[in-house]
Amino acid sequence: MTAFADRSCAPLATVSGCDLRVPLVQGGETGYANFDYAASAPALAQVTDRVAALLPYYASVHRGAGYASRISTDCYEAARGSVARFLNADDDQVVVFTRNTTDALNLLAACVPGDTVVLDVEHHANFLPWTRHGRRVVPAADTVEETIQRVVAELCAKPAALLAITGASNVTGELLPLERLAWIAHQCGTRILVDAAQLAPHRRIDLRAAGIDYLAFSGHKAYAPFGAGVLVGRRDWLDAAEPYLAGGGAVRAVSTDGVEWAPAPQRHEAGSPNVLGVAALAAACDALAGLDETEVLEHERYLTHRLRYGLKTVPGVNFLRIWRDSADAVGIVAFTVEGFEPGRVAAYLSAEHGIGVRDGRFCAHPLLARLGVDAALRASIGLGTTATDVDRLVDAISTLVHKGPGWDYAETDGQWNPAPETRPFAATDAGAAPCGF
Template identity: 50%
Template sequence: MGVDVRTASIHPLEQPPTIDFPHARTEAQPGRGALAVLGGDLMVRVADGRLLPYANLDIAATAPCAVVAAEAVTRLLPSYASVHRGAGVLSQHCTRAYEQARAAVARFVGCRPGDQVVFTRNSTDALNLLAHVVPASTPVLTFLGEHHANLLPWRQTVHLPLPRTPGEAVAAVDEALRRHGPALVAVTATSNVTGEVWPVAEIARVARWHGARVVVDAAQLAAHGPVSLADLDVDYLVLSGHKLYAPFGAGVLAGRADWMDAARPYLSGGGASRHVGSDGTVQWALGPGRHEAGTPNLVGAVAMAAVCEAVTATGWAALTHHEQQLLERLDAGLATVAGVHRLVLFGPAHPRLGIAAFAVAGLDSAEVARRLADDHGIGVRDGLFCAHPLTRHLLASAPTRLPGTAVRASLGAGTTREQVDRLVAAVARIAAQAPSQRPASRDIA
């Protein structure tokens, strides 16, 4: 009979030596808090032959790797072994590391008694898992401004129109719940297009009054500020490690266990079952293991936990202050560039995280992004940002004709004033070469 290593005693294991990362020995620079990241000294060759420090302004898509995450993985790898599958010292050590990672993430997202943390591949996977366990009779209310991960997976969807104000968003949820009764409200904490913070706590209060549940897509917010199931009073929360400075392919669905324990496993296989009879009958496991069949992503879980613990220990104040200073600098700089139009939904004064989407009149956004990379060593994102309805709406609302896609610059740990200033200067140079004269910059709402 096999040993249940979830309850077996854990033998001590001496920590293996840590590989010396050339970037990891540099202390975090002033103003960036304790979250130092790798890649800050990466040089790239631009079109004219110069070598420039790379400006990674695509952090909203995938954040650079935090030093603490890389070091945690390096310490783990020499003892890497199976999780929940063996009685050997290495397997027990890795089982303990995996479950300690789960506990660290639970603390980070403010889990309450009865909540559980299920490790997934990313936020998209986590939302698809939740869509799998939502009872078939339960409608899901979601705004058309959501990322596709929170727009497409649901089986019985009620699409709410794009609100013009936060108050209008809360009112739309209230009205929809009056019509549809108990439902699941799926809402982002922060738009991945505009960076605007959504009124999640207010939406949750309305949902509670109607007996509805709430899931929060915290993929963007979790990397920029505190997010808590308990503080927001929501039922579920999802996030991605690769946006939280732990790019090792792990995500999280955290929240109430009842729907997850009642549904058939998301994946069928080893670990999801407690007993399989010779006649094919199955007793499925309860708890997180029910939806984590197969060998789990131990490396991703440990990396994410390392970042969660580092941020929990130091707090968000320094990093948030640093990002807001840079965002104000970026906003002020782009506002001086003729032909640049910023994309916002709730208006330029609404609180935002370090994301700025814009379009340049007369220029294709892919061309703008290419020239930023090829000529200035700046990495940004162009397109519709996996939020097509929202981005198209904002572009179509412009007072002048704009290209059908936009450019997005995003900030985070590791971003510098020099990078922001270089972006503004580069955009100004590119915009000046557009085929027509344009008015001064305006925000699109």
């Protein structure tokens, strides 16, 4: 792709897998081009370094007198401070560690004392949990402005305890004006929750300045794929609710006749916590906070624009968009290719070009239905993405459209695969892959 104004665009950070080589179905191998950051981002070097440093000291937390237990406990509790600083959390907001965003939102759903209002564009993690105390769905309009007016009308028509909103669409990357929505919610006596799974890895978030009451995101989408997530929010609902899990660590005292539960965050962190995952999440927050905000934004916008510009030149490529007046988006591009099933395109990109993208409905079935497609492709950009990666993806899609695939593909149970498959996999070739099944 030579028509686009060129510029040097090296990775902004070192991530695991940056030098990964993968086999091709036609023979040989190539460097892996990862465009699936929106699903799970690779670990930052700072994250793996911190986990490696802590691993020899891994031990039980909060109740161990041994030196390793003291170190693990200190690291676990210090991680709350890293997350709070990363988000500029208010003094009354507590940091509760969870498994992921889905876990965090289900935890909060059990604490909300009333109805929750959501849009129909949400990821399932921010759409399904709220039925417990009443979920009211507002259909998004074709513009951000009209969508906001619909939210206003819903909140004014009937009181709601919570407005649960996406920070950035996991399908299109489009952003909503969170500070404005928080102000609107508060004027209506409603609190606001932001699903920041896609927003936190891409944009700085200031909970105090934006007036956000609750926020959740996942480590595995924020360059810390070690099984931890977080819910940050106002204490009162969390302290008043029943513990998310009943067990050790969530209590002050237990007798045969009753229990005295601890306040949040311990109230909702029963059992042995994921110390290494929490340390990884804190390391990612520290590393992301240390990057130059302007440089990160320019890097992402340049690569996203380069990708869109290149794909626009390919006949039959159509982009997905929720709002025609949306002014900003994170580095996510969703598209279809006329005449080709998305799953087949994704299999072709992987097998013949060593490129990883996501295909399907992205755990956002109502949104895909609104956009009038059964499935699509999604290319997502991260700190390790380069201009060369972008050009490889554009060239591969162009080759597919103009020449067709160079290999046969077959669909089995909704999954497209090369036919025949010549690449080694752990499940079929013992010892050929790292897991060695």
